[in-house]
Amino acid sequence: MRRLIPPASLLILLLLWQVLAWWFHSPLLPGPSEVFLLLAQAIESGELPYHLGITLSRLGISFVLAMLLGCALGILMGQHRRLDQWLDPWLTVFLNIPALVTIILCYVWFGLTEIAAIIAVVVNKLPNVAVALREGTRQLDRSLLEMAQVYRFGRWKTLRHVIWPQLYPFVMTAARTGLALIWKIILVVELLGQSNGMGYQLHLFFQLFDVAAILAYTLAFVIVIQILEWTILQPLDHYANRWRR
């Protein structure tokens, strides 16, 4: 019964949408059937897969970079108090710079290039990851680390069996919020300075006032993220929590 609630709630949303579309009967609010048809056409023509693929690869690269650098920085700052004291103000500054400003500055300084786009996304995301991992590192259980030291686990074993399982929940949280954040930023990045990708396409449809196409692209987006959640994130979560009571 419980498993049926999410699909049922989505179904209600669709129904609501359909009702509203009938009610207003305007090209500015096309119904779900029209949007799904358009989605099918866009997929068939290869246009949507092309732009979605470009955006996903930008997303993937900047996500991996932001996670790796952010984790490394966060762990270092969690371990070394002095470093933390020096870098903490920087982190606050970067956390508070609006995403749009970073994007504009990156394009101004590095040109309208792929690299500038990726740097802009990474700079936006990195501070969040670092903050999460710093917190995780500060909360590492000292008594388990002492145990590992007495039993001579060595660096690698300690990292893998003592430290990593404790940091894992923090990494997962950072990955989840990170994915959501990057998703949003990357569209702005593409809208402002790229000639392909989902952001570029959405901008195009906006100028044409093509609401149906905008909704079709959004739908594709939502579906991809949901698939990522079900096939990668949730199984990882489940695996990591297998030992809990």
Added chain:
Amino acid sequence: MSHIEIEIRSKHFSAQGNAKPHLAISGLSLTLRQNEFVCLVGPSGCGKTTLLNLIAGLDTQFEGRINFHLPEPPLLGYMFQEPRLLPWRTVRQNLELALPPQVPTTVIDELLELTELVPFQHTYPQRLSLGMSRRVALARAFALEPHLLLMDEPFVSLDTATADRMRRLLIRLWKHRPHTILFVTHDLREAIALAERIVFLTPSPSRVSHEICLPLPHEKRQTDYVESTYRDMRQMPHE
């Protein structure tokens, strides 16, 4: 290896926050003979855990020396007050991780058998009772055949019957695989039931106040022996 010499000239903790600097240990010297079972008894807060941490190398900020008379760094087993098992690894994995590469894993099967943990070897520690977790920690401490086994009040907060069973298990393991054991407790009865030699510590700054040898074999130490020895020791005037 013949014996272990421990000599702590001084160990103090510097001031932290509102806490004043504190001299924990001063002029403590102790020699452990090979395969000897020694109990350290002292009032709580006298620096027993501090001493074990110094011996274990977890705390290197002290004046003095600890000599194991070994060419290589010593192998240590340390049974902490809490079991300190990795909750995300099974009982068996917890034992395997503590094992140095040269020791065959058959040791683990043997120890699981002795501690009656075979049915639980693939269980995660959060599903075990405290007594069972302590048994795992005990097996882990014995598994690597340490040069010295440190035990820090390992049986506190267990009910009397479980604690008794654990003590018998400890003696059985020790007879089976002899080791030098330094066992810290504030419970004199426990020390009488276990030790070959009891070393008494003074309140902090702690040093050795006196020691007593108990030559009677463990299997002959019944409750009445423990009780009468306990009464004798209480009445003995010291210093």
